[in-house]
Amino acid sequence: MHTPRNSDERPVMKRRTFLLGTASGLSVMVLAACGAPSPLPTPTVVPTTAPSVIPQPVAMQRTSWSVDPFARGSFSFPAVGATPEHRAALAVPVIDRVFFAGEATAATEPGTVQGARESGLRAADQVQSVAQSGERITVIGAGIAGLAAATQLRSAGYSVIVVEARDRVGGRIETVTKDWPMPIELGPSFIHNTTVNTLDDEFTALGVTTLPFSQVPEARTRTGEVVPVNPVGAEAVAAALVWAAGQPQDVSVERALVDSGENQLSASLNAEGLSEADWLEYEISTRLKMDSGSTPSEESGWYTPSPDTADDDYVVVGGYGTLLKADADALDVTMSSVVTFIAYTDSGVSLRLGAGEALSADRVIVTVPLGVLKDGAVEFSPALPFAHKGAIAALGVGVLDKIWLRFDEPFWDTSAPLWTVVGTDSDFPVWVNMLPITGEPVLMGMVAAENAVRLAEVSDEEFLASALHSLEPFRTAE
Ligand SMILES: Cc1cc2nc3c(=O)[nH]c(=O)nc-3n(C[C@H](O)[C@H](O)[C@H](O)COP(=O)(O)OP(=O)(O)OC[C@H]3O[C@@H](n4cnc5c(N)ncnc54)[C@H](O)[C@@H]3O)c2cc1C
Structure with missing residues (x-):
């Protein structure tokens, strides 16, 4: 089934692209290191600057970690x-x-x-x-x-x-403070696995505000309908990882999903216009890719953490x-x-x-x-x-980029801090709403893996246009 991203004239990209390989230069690099190029076709997406119904922000800050010569990516992944x-x-x-x-x-x-x-x-x-x-x-x-x-x-x-x-x-x-009403983070914002690390206590001792951050997202369809997250996608990934753990050799998460049959989810649409397969794509775009900065074709089936191992996070709002x-x-x-x-x-x-x-x-x-x-x-x-050379070649480098947007006033009325989209090919499928956290109408969007590598090459206008289109499901209905 092919689904348009938006109802306007934006280019249409097929869903469930994770089964079709990736388009990123980064992917090529990682796959070359592993000696396992994908034999499958590669989807392409043409960026657009078509206007969005979302109001223009009064301030924007983006990152491009993959082309930063002193980073060359965001973080390592298995x-x-x-x-x-x-x-x-x-x-x-x-x-x-x-x-x-x-x-x-x-x-x-x-x-x-x-x-x-x-x-x-x-x-x-x-x-x-x-x-x-x-x-x-x-x-x-x-x-x-x-x-x-x-x-x-x-x-x-x-x-x-x-x-x-x-x-x-x-x-x-x-951390950037100039021109923003509060510190914004171009790199890390969160303290992960707070049960096993002490960073939160250290920030507290330094007088820096941190707040518990719920991983439970609000999920919206392309048309803006709020829907409960169907766990079927996370369950399929978890089962595929269990399958991978039993294999004599490491395989990619994509291979694990396909060969275990866990990708065989129904494509039948329910009343919300969503299928079980959409929820698998959701798990991949909002969790797997965000966590690793890479695609399931690049990620290790043996060492990718299972969806049910997520721990509580804190968000640092006073300056990492x-x-x-x-x-x-x-x-x-x-x-x-x-x-x-x-x-x-x-x-x-x-x-x-x-x-x-x-x-x-x-x-x-x-x-x-x-x-x-x-x-x-x-x-x-x-x-x-x-x-050492073998280790450098074998380990992967993922890409996660951010966009920070400040608006004159909120165009949304949800107080959920974590926003996600399902059933669309959004470049920015995850957003953090800073309004309930800081009182400021500021949003932080995240783009990962091949989408981040592609967008790192485009102008600020195109980057912003893509982010604003991704925000359309969150606009308050008129
Ligand atoms: C967008 C993004 C979001 C993230 N989110 C989180 C999060 O929420 N929570 C979390 O815990 N982690 C997060 N991380 C990961 C975290 O930021 C990194 O793991 C950590 O900061 C890495 O620290 P480091 O000292 O290893 O490397 P770096 O901070 O990269 O330090 C390496 C230094 O080497 C310098 N350098 C590079 N090349 C040269 C050279 N040739 N000569 C001299 N100097 C050089 C660089 O400029 C840099 O200052 C995120 C990262 C990114 C990019």
Whole structure:
């Protein structure tokens, strides 16, 4: 069944595209790493700037993490064929001179702020176990992993320099305050798995407001009808993952859905114009793709978390970046310095920066994102060991982008904080309504995986047009 996205002249894209492969450059990259190109046809969507019935916002801020040269994606994800051992392999020091940290190397909670920070502390422990007191340690990257590592080593008496490519600290944590009535987050907004991490307590101690954020969404059809979420899609994914767990080799989530038969849901429409198959597509677009930034054809059937393992989240409304301030202020951070080359021997490390300067140290902690390592933007001499190169190739990098919109006044009347759409091919299938959270008529939309990769290339006008079309189901009926 083919369903138009909207009733206007916008291009029509087939639903249930997850069974047909993907269109993203990122997908090609990940699949190439796995050696498993999709043999299936690729859908294309032509962006449009056709006007929407949604009023124009008075302010907009977008992200494009996949084309950011110092991120090259949003966070790592378990690509098919990648295992936790790959993360562990990347975290192994190279001749006790080159150490790796960053969310992709985290043993627990990779892809998160908490995981990134713990990886930095782990790398600092590794350095301390071999380094003499007073040694010079260079940390590459002033994200949370790098700042955590540098802070611990500085406290332990080492001479620490942090080298950062950007003109700011924080990396993928980026809080914007200028021109907005409250801080907005271009990277993380949430504290995940609050039962196992302490970030919420830390924000509280810093005086930063965080609020419990319910994962129970309001779901709307293309025509704006509010419908109860039918669990049939989440159940199909959960059953497919159980099936995948019993296979002798890892398979993609897409393959698990198809080969287990769990994708065989009814396409018959009910009174709301929705089928069971729509709810499977809903689970994929609003959860799987949002969590990993990738498509089911790229995600590991063995290591993708089951839908029923979701934990409570907190949303940070007082500025995620506050977490970094104390560490960053106390450290020697050299900004706007891009490391391009790392040479290492038994006796030390020398670094080359983009502008041609050289820097030497006893040891280095590399915290640049996995996407940057995959790109080969930092050259190592001698080349990294096989296990490190294998891990860099195997792990996936997903893409999640955001759009923040501020309106003069709300065009919606729902007080639900989390909005989702079902039965449409919305680029932005998930929205956070900040009105009940902050009192401001501000919305945060999210676009993931191949849609995010495609939209990263378009103008602000096209990006906004796509977001506004996605919001049409939430407009108050006249
Ligand atoms: C849109 C989005 C939403 C997210 N949502 C959440 C969320 O809600 N909750 C959550 O817990 N996590 C979330 N994350 C993930 C989280 O932001 C990251 O896991 C974490 O911030 C990564 O920290 P890091 O220190 O490993 O890497 P980074 O923060 O990327 O730090 C690496 C640093 O290295 C620098 N660098 C890169 N290349 C070079 C070079 N050649 N030379 C010198 N420096 C270099 C970069 O500029 C950067 O500052 C989100 C991420 C994104 C993008």
